[in-house]
Amino acid sequence: MTLTQIHALLAVLEYGGFTEASKRLYMTQSAVSQAISALEEELGVDILIRERRKEIELTAAGSRIVRHLRAIQRDVNAVKEIAEQEKKNPARTLRIGCFPSACACILPGVIRYFESHHPNVKIIPYE
Numbered sequence: 001m002t003l004t005q006i007h008a009l010l011a012v013l014e015y016g017g018f019t020e021a022s023k024r025l026y027m028t029q030s031a032v033s034q035a036i037s038a039l040e041e042e043l044g045v046d047i048l049i050r051e052r053r054k055e056i057e058l059t060a061a062g063s064r065i066v067r068h069l070r071a072i073q074r075d076v077n078a079v080k081e082i083a084e085q086e087k088k089n090p091a092r093t094l095r096i097g098c099f100p101s102a103c104a105c106i107l108p109g110v111i112r113y114f115e116s117h118h119p120n121v122k123i124i125p126y127e
Contacts (some may be wrong), residue, residue, distance in 0.1 A: 001042055003076065012056055013066065020024065031104050035081035086120075097125045101125055 012022035012032065022029040040047050054082035065077060098107060103125050111123045 001039060002035075005035045005039040006072060008032045009039060009066070009071060010069060012036065012048070015057070017056060089120050091120050091122060093122050093124060095126060097126055098126050 008021065008027070008031075011025050012018055015021045017031050018032050022032045025032065026089060028034075036048065039100055043065070045061045045065070046059050047065055048056040049059055049062075096107070107125050111125070114123060115121065
């Protein structure tokens with residue numbers, strides 16, 4: 001199962017047909033159809049009811065499968081969003097010099113507080 005197959009199927013459902021889905025995905029109609037057929041073959045079940053001149057319909061198994069595929073798509077989008085945020089806010093290092101007594105007593109609480117508010121900053125204390 002590939003993301004291309006998942007995107008193709010969900011696009012056909014979202015846009016109501018193969019023609020519009022293929023335009024939105026910048027794929028040929030044949031490629032969209034082949035992606036969905038390959039997904040159905042891999043899973044061993046029909047997902048779509050294919051009848052000419054009818055709206056796109058899901059089989060019973062297709063309805064259950066699509067719920068999970070939409071969740072996969074949401075998770076993939078969330079991962080991409082995290083990556084984009086990381087690119088915008090790269091990890092940084094802050095080195096703090098302090099006296100030994102401060103490193104042992106005061107600094108641990110300050111570091112925990114700071115790191116909870118600034119997760120992309122790694123603090124390295126040194127004496």
